[in-house]
Amino acid sequence: MAANRPIRVLAVTAAYPTPGSHKGAFLQSEVEGLREAGVDVQVLHLQGKSKYVKGVQTVRATAKDYDIIHGHYSFCGAVARAQHARPCVITFWGSDVLRNPVLPDTRQGQFSRRISPALARRAEAVIVPSEEMARALPGAQITVVELGVNFAAFKPIAQAEARQRLGLNPDLNHRYLLFANSPSIPVKGWPIAEAATQLMQANGAPVELVAVTGRPHDEVILYMNACDVLVLPSYWEGGPYVVKEAMACNLPIVATDVGDVRRVTAKTQGCYIAERTAEDFADKLWRSLHGPRRTTGRQDIAHLSRENATRRVISVYEHVLAHEQR
Structure with missing residues (x-):
């Protein structure tokens, strides 16, 4: 050369x-x-x-x-x-x-x-x-x-601004749970996320589950900043990129113990590993929603x-x- x-x-x-x-x-x-x-x-x-x-x-x-x-x-x-x-x-x-x-x-x-x-x-x-x-x-x-992770693209944005740009409920007491996969892919565990959300709603929690898939990166970034928790009830993953993107946006995460999720989120308050049941997901989501609205995920994965x-x-x-x- x-x-x-x-x-x-x-x-x-x-x-x-x-x-x-x-x-x-x-x-x-x-x-x-x-x-x-x-x-x-x-x-x-x-x-x-x-x-x-x-x-x-x-x-x-x-x-x-x-x-x-x-x-x-x-x-x-x-x-x-x-x-x-x-x-x-x-x-x-x-x-x-x-x-x-x-x-x-x-x-x-x-x-x-x-x-x-x-x-x-x-x-x-x-x-x-x-x-x-x-x-x-x-x-x-x-x-x-x-x-x-492209930290220049996946970065924190004010939650109110992100919701306004997406046309979501501006009331920050209304909590959005982000499912950033296709509900039609069985391995991603949509029924668990849906059942956990219904359990929380039945107990009076003002939560709403939103599925975001196949959207442009700019829109995904807005959803990660507009929502309150990333929900990942997958049955199997290698090293889910969406978890690292959520960390870069300081979005709390509740996920099953798949791939490298436990290692990536281990140091970050507001992130939880849940059993693959609606009841445990609902419990961990409840804990996450009652902690800090945003995490220190971005600084915790700076090496990535x-x-x-x-x-x-x-x-x-x-x-x-x-x-x-x-």
Whole structure:
């Protein structure tokens, strides 16, 4: 690589935001962070029929235009590794390595988990967001990089202002419980959140449960500042990004003990781990609502900033390129 020129990266992914869909928004945030740090990142978004075959063709035809080919998730990692003109970095994100014990095990999921360890060993470097995933990929050159939060975007806003901009009830005695997932996804536990809310309402609590999914980031940020508690009754999560976003907005959280939630929220007053029952969620929500309206979450997860994550990803790139030049 020529001196004094940015590292050029081709990011290969099948999950990236498009008009009407925010799937892969966390990856878009990573790409934005890398670009802000001076890395020249181009995104190859694989879509449609035969997307992986077409992806292999594109990667093989253009690999020499880049310094690194970076595949995200196992299948796109295979696409990235389908060439040997440039070093390959693969980020595995969760269910491509670890089985979700709640959802039915599909043939695609089984195949993904079967190929991931071999793919990892064939890449020049591997990035994963957790130590648990690292342990599942023996023999690979692994760096653990927790997904960073964009603190410039996810930040505290006055609750009254956020409610006014969303057209919500301006009375701050009316408490909003935020369910920031789709109620139609069974693993997210909507029935528990709904039943807990009904229990609280039956006991006279002025609470309202709102589901927010598929909305633009700007709107999600407003909801995190307008609402009083994030409710996460999931049956399984890897490292739920929404929890870190809520922490960055100083929003109290009540969640099940899934993924890294306990570790991320452990130091923060106003955040609670609940059993997966409506009764315990109602109890923990009640406690949270009777504590401070906002938390110290933002300062408690300062180490999880997007800037820190970006620096670690760049260090992986630099290490790979230094090895290639020996």
